[in-house]
Amino acid sequence: MAFTKKEKEEMLSKYEHWLSENQGIFFAEFNKFTMKEMDALRVKVRETGGNIHVAKNTLLEMALKKANMKTTGDVEGTTMLAYIPADAPALAKIFSDASKAETFNLKWGYLDGKLIDASEIKALADLPPLPVMRAMLLSTLNAPASQLVRTINEPARSLAAVVKAYSEKEAAA
Numbered sequence: 508m509a510f511t512k513k514e515k516e517e518m519l520s521k522y523e524h525w526l527s528e529n530q531g532i533f534f535a536e537f538n539k540f541t542m543k544e545m546d547a548l549r550v551k552v553r554e555t556g557g558n559i560h561v562a563k564n565t566l567l568e569m570a571l572k573k574a575n576m577k578t579t580g581d582v583e584g585t586t587m588l589a590y591i592p593a594d595a596p597a598l599a600k601i602f603s604d605a606s607k608a609e610t611f612n613l614k615w616g617y618l619d620g621k622l623i624d625a626s627e628i629k630a631l632a633d634l635p636p637l638p639v640m641r642a643m644l645l646s647t648l649n650a651p652a653s654q655l656v657r658t659i660n661e662p663a664r665s666l667a668a669v670v671k672a673y674s675e676k677e678a679a680a
């Protein structure tokens with residue numbers, strides 16, 4: 508489908524906006540993808556708070572040049588662009604799972620403006636979800652305080668146990 512110059516300018520401005528405003532941006536090539544598979548992928552991406560679009564390669568290259576963003580190579584083939592404002596590991600997990608099919612191939616991406624390749628996207632996908640990471644961090648920060656409280660309470664607990672044992676001994680006698 509041919510686009511008018513105005514439509515191309517609008518698409519270019521959208522690409523530039525997506526590249527500048529999102530934490531995670533991933534690119535993939537897809538071939539022989541059915542509409543059912545595409546719709547399922549779109550639903551999964553939207554559930555994470557992201558969005559997915561089929562990109563026009565020449566306009567995408569222009570937007571990348573304007574944003575001074577490098578690529579791992581030429582933008583070729585049928586390019587899918589996915590972006591998410593936050594929680595990039597969730598989007599990376601979806602793309603990593605989709606790349607297990609022969610019809611879907613991860614190309615590269617950007618994480619906070621830094622170029623990452625397909626292997627780094629897969630590594631990002633292996634990270635636990637954000638709420639789990641927060642819980643792990645909180646438990647790590649909370650552990651020394653818990654140990655301190657136990658250490659401070661231990662002498663009082665020992666004294667209480669001795670007094671209780673002594674009172675039980677007297678009550679039995």
